[in-house]
Amino acid sequence: MAPSKAAPDLYSSFLATAPGAFLAKQAGLPQPETLRRYRAGEPALPGPILLGGSGRLVDPTRELLSDYVFADTAGRATEAYGALVFDATGIESVPDLAQLFDFFQPAIRDLGPSGRVVVLGSTPEQAGSVSAQVAQRALEGFTRSVGKELRRGGTAQLVYLDPAAATAATGLASTLRFLLSAKSAYVDGQVIRVGAADSDLTAIDWNRPLDGKVAIVTGAARGIGATIAEVLARDGAHVICADVPQAGEALSATANLVHGTALALDVTAPDAAEKIATHLNERHGGTVDVLVHNAGITRDKTLANMDSARWNTVLNVNLLAPQQITESLVAAGALRAGSRVIDVSSIAGIAGNRGQTNYGTSKAGVIGLVQATAPALAEQEMTINAVAPGFIETAMTAAIPFATREAGRRMNSLLQGGQTVDVAETIAYFASPASNAVNGNIVRVCGQSLIGA
Numbered sequence: 219m220a221p222s223k224a225a226p227d228l229y230s231s232f233l234a235t236a237p238g239a240f241l242a243k244q245a246g247l248p249q250p251e252t253l254r255r256y257r258a259g260e261p262a263l264p265g266p267i268l269l270g271g272s273g274r275l276v277d278p279t280r281e282l283l284s285d286y287v288f289a290d291t292a293g294r295a296t297e298a299y300g301a302l303v304f305d306a307t308g309i310e311s312v313p314d315l316a317q318l319f320d321f322f323q324p325a326i327r328d329l330g331p332s333g334r335v336v337v338l339g340s341t342p343e344q345a346g347s348v349s350a351q352v353a354q355r356a357l358e359g360f361t362r363s364v365g366k367e368l369r370r371g372g373t374a375q376l377v378y379l380d381p382a383a384a385t386a387a388t389g390l391a392s393t394l395r396f397l398l399s400a401k402s403a404y405v406d407g408q409v410i411r412v413g414a415a416d417s418d419l420t421a422i423d424w425n426r427p428l429d430g431k432v433a434i435v436t437g438a439a440r441g442i443g444a445t446i447a448e449v450l451a452r453d454g455a456h457v458i459c460a461d462v463p464q465a466g467e468a469l470s471a472t473a474n475l476v477h478g479t480a481l482a483l484d485v486t487a488p489d490a491a492e493k494i495a496t497h498l499n500e501r502h503g504g505t506v507d508v509l510v511h512n513a514g515i516t517r518d519k520t521l522a523n524m525d526s527a528r529w530n531t532v533l534n535v536n537l538l539a540p541q542q543i544t545e546s547l548v549a550a551g552a553l554r555a556g557s558r559v560i561d562v563s564s565i566a567g568i569a570g571n572r573g574q575t576n577y578g579t580s581k582a583g584v585i586g587l588v589q590a591t592a593p594a595l596a597e598q599e600m601t602i603n604a605v606a607p608g609f610i611e612t613a614m615t616a617a618i619p620f621a622t623r624e625a626g627r628r629m630n631s632l633l634q635g636g637q638t639v640d641v642a643e644t645i646a647y648f649a650s651p652a653s654n655a656v657n658g659n660i661v662r663v664c665g666q667s668l669i670g671a
């Protein structure tokens with residue numbers, strides 16, 4: 219799954235040579251780790267999990283991850299840890315926060331390359347007393363700071379579980395399995411909220427969670443969209459690959475590669491939702507399980523130099539189309555109980571970006587769309603979430619001038635750009651039937667970018 223027409227990361231290639239690594243070390247230059255990424259058949263983690271904490275999730279976590287290897291908690295590590303997981307749901311006051319120090323301080327040096335830190339907490343607003351809410355909220359600062367300290371491709375995340383959720387909730391299992399794997403290579407410093415909805419764990423095939431499902435990916439001809447199609451197909455879905463009619467051959471190539479179907483579709487056309495509904499009626503019984511609004515464009519100019527066409531086209535493709543298509547497909551019953559809607563935002567929608575008032579507005583609007591729609595969709599047993607990619611190696615980022623591109627690529631905790639597969643794996647996590655309690659989240663796939671932090 220190579221990124222299409224991405225600009226080569228020459229610095230990382232140079233570092234991969236012995237003289238390059240030596241020179242970079244001598245000069246104190248950033249030394250990005252080659253991140254461990256998912257390969258079928260390889261263990262999820264390169265080493266055992268050290269599990270600690272005294273909350274309600276310690277024992278259930280061990281059961282949810284019964285196929286993982288756990289380290290003996292007594293004594294020092296005999297091999298590098300693959301992950302440090304701490305159940306902080308038992309922390310109810312500021313003095314209790316010392317438990318974090320006591321667990322992580324001695325163990326953090328023993329975390330291996332591409333290691334994982336995961337802290338489990340209770341959703342602060344629902345954590346009970348003021349003291350407990352304060353302590354739970356504090357976990358965020360701890361986790362994000364650890365993310366910035368880890369080296370060698372390590373990442374740190376915080377998962378807040380609704381206190382009303384069953385401890386064996388599939389939403390928790392799905393989230394832990396994503397975070398404690400190579401699939402989350404470029405997700406760092408994130409906070410994921412898992413709700414109380416439950417489902418049946420026994421019915422989930424973790425290797426092919428989308429078996430028998432139908433997915434639509436817009437903008438699938440190239441870049442991130444093409445990789446999303448590949449990953450959803452790998453997970454078992456039949457993928458309808460949609461892109462503008464001009465995408466022609468590239469679109470057919472993606473559809474053939476994933477054994478899916480091609481749908482020529484401009485998402486801004488007034489009849490876009492109708493076209494999707496007709497396609498679904500003709501071939502898939504009228505419904506879709508996973509809808510990914512990936513199609514997106516940039517038309518950069520500073521506001522003073524922007525014309526209305528640039529403004530309108532970006533707002534229409536990136537924001538209005540996902541909103542209208544989702545609304546129409548829900549109204550038509552094509553999206554129904556169990557369906558997943560996944561939007562693609564951007565860190566430019568969180569931090570803003572010079573020359574991108576149109577793009578930043580559209581991508582912040584996507585976050586608003588997720589937050590505004592999630593409660594109503596939850597009532598119909600659907601979810602809506604978004605990824606917010608940072609610097610991903612694609613044709614879009616290859617077009618950025620060299621100096622800006624190099625800065626964007628390095629200014630994150632992992633010191634490198636992400637791959638299209640990193641965005642696609644996060645989308646696949648949202649798409650899984652096991653993620654039914656993961657709703658209304660915005661997960662940044664940005665290597666903990668300093669922009670928008």
Ligand code: NAD
Pocket residue numbers: 436437438439440441442443460461462465483484485486512513514515535562563564565606607608609610611612613614615
């Ligand atoms: P890309 O330009 O390589 O691909 C976008 C695809 O969308 C193209 O195939 C294009 O034909 C299609 N498309 C454009 N307008 C369309 C329309 N009206 N109807 C249907 N299809 C349309 O871009 P990419 O880098 O792969 O980006 C994919 C998504 O990720 C976009 O939403 C983008 O904003 C977002 N994103 C990308 C990055 C990055 O670093 N590349 C960062 C943040 C967010």
